[in-house]
Amino acid sequence: MLWAMIDERGDPKPERAMAKLEPQWGIGIPVNCLSGTSTLEVPTEVVEGILGFRMPIIVSHVVPDADALGSMLAVGLGLSRDGCQTKVALPDGSLSQRLSFMCDLADIAIAGPADFDAADGFIALDTAKLGRCNVGAERKQTDWVANRPIVNIDHHATNTQFGRTNWIVSTAGSTCELAYYLLRAAQRPISPSMASLLYAGMQTDTIGFSLPTTTAPAMRACADLIDLGADVGVIGERLCRSQRTSEFDLLRIIYANTKVQEEGRLAFSSASYDEIHAAGCTAADIDEQISVPRSLEGVKLAMLFTEGRQHKVRINFRGSGEVTVVELAALFGGGGHAQAAGAILDGSLDDAMKQVIPAAAAHLKRFDTG
Numbered sequence: 001m002l003w004a005m006i007d008e009r010g011d012p013k014p015e016r017a018m019a020k021l022e023p024q025w026g027i028g029i030p031v032n033c034l035s036g037t038s039t040l041e042v043p044t045e046v047v048e049g050i051l052g053f054r055m056p057i058i059v060s061h062v063v064p065d066a067d068a069l070g071s072m073l074a075v076g077l078g079l080s081r082d083g084c085q086t087k088v089a090l091p092d093g094s095l096s097q098r099l100s101f102m103c104d105l106a107d108i109a110i111a112g113p114a115d116f117d118a119a120d121g122f123i124a125l126d127t128a129k130l131g132r133c134n135v136g137a138e139r140k141q142t143d144w145v146a147n148r149p150i151v152n153i154d155h156h157a158t159n160t161q162f163g164r165t166n167w168i169v170s171t172a173g174s175t176c177e178l179a180y181y182l183l184r185a186a187q188r189p190i191s192p193s194m195a196s197l198l199y200a201g202m203q204t205d206t207i208g209f210s211l212p213t214t215t216a217p218a219m220r221a222c223a224d225l226i227d228l229g230a231d232v233g234v235i236g237e238r239l240c241r242s243q244r245t246s247e248f249d250l251l252r253i254i255y256a257n258t259k260v261q262e263e264g265r266l267a268f269s270s271a272s273y274d275e276i277h278a279a280g281c282t283a284a285d286i287d288e289q290i291s292v293p294r295s296l297e298g299v300k301l302a303m304l305f306t307e308g309r310q311h312k313v314r315i316n317f318r319g320s321g322e323v324t325v326v327e328l329a330a331l332f333g334g335g336g337h338a339q340a341a342g343a344i345l346d347g348s349l350d351d352a353m354k355q356v357i358p359a360a361a362a363h364l365k366r367f368d369t370g
């Protein structure tokens with residue numbers, strides 16, 4: 001199985017030349033993106049790879065979250081300059097209601113069919129495997145890469161290194177954190193909008209700076225972004241306090257459908273195609289709702305089953321404490337991070353639940369100590 005072969009967790013520490021960034025202390029007010037206080041080594045070939053493009057398309061994963069969108073839009077804006085026409089891949093219907101404000105922050109063109117033909121390469125961000133790239137269902141069936149170079153930048157432990165150049169840092173809390181260092185290493189200016197986009201991705205992928213991936217360097221990177229003009233108040237309001245009634249109604253369903261098993265250690269919920277659409281939502285709006293079953297005290301393994309498209313059931317897995325879930329997701333052809341993973345099953349919601357819940361209960365038992 002593919003997922004099992006790939007990459008252990010931990011810093012990959014590539015053995016190649018590094019463009020080491022040094023903090024520039026004592027130079028007063030930050031003048032540009034090079035004045036940050038947080039550092040991470042960015043492989044030179046990655047910097048050269050992204051700067052070598054003239055007409056790249058930036059790609060992230062299907063059902064893009066704030067980390068995918070933030071890194072894609074900020075890198076797209078950062079690379080746009082005389083002599084480089086950058087576009088982003090964002091097929092119709094793939095943007096959630098909640099995150100549409102992020103596109104409003106970024107004045108960047110969305111790639112159309114002619115752009116895909118003309119592109120001299122791709123930058124993939126926050127995307128664990130080629131098949132997850134958000135390029136549209138039809139294009140996905142084709143050889144859309146056509147031997148052109150891909151620079152692949154990600155923090156998923158299960159990344160398949162599908163790029164010609166790969167920079168995978170599975171210890172990073174977000175791809176936006178990596179994108180920040182990348183833009184600095186490439187000496188590209190970071191505008192206040194770009195800073196807000198990167199900050200939004202860092203905030204959401206660490207669940208509001210509440211996961212252990214919220215490291216001191218990550219917080220320093222956030223401080224740099226605030227210095228560069230990230231609007232913390234506006235981002236917080238848009239991400240945390242701007243739910244539409246449709247999203248709120250979907251949450252009611254997720255709460256009502258939540259069930260608990262295994263002495264309170266396994267919690268799961270679901271939403272059928274009819275329930276999602278009756279609430280006024282679509283598949284693009286499903287993401288954060290896993291936080292509902294996960295929020296119960298004592299839950300070690302949480303799952304969310306959603307049928308955003310008919311007979312396609314997406315399952316989000318979350319582990320806490322010592323419980324990892326990426327192996328469980330891999331049993332069903334999925335992948336992701338150690339404690340946050342996903343899979344998609346064909347068939348009915350009932351069948352998916354009947355198949356996955358017992359496997360999850362068995363998986364949880366492996367972590368029993370007594």
Ligand SMILES: [Mn+2]
Pocket residue numbers: 067068126155173174175205
């Ligand atoms: Mn991410």
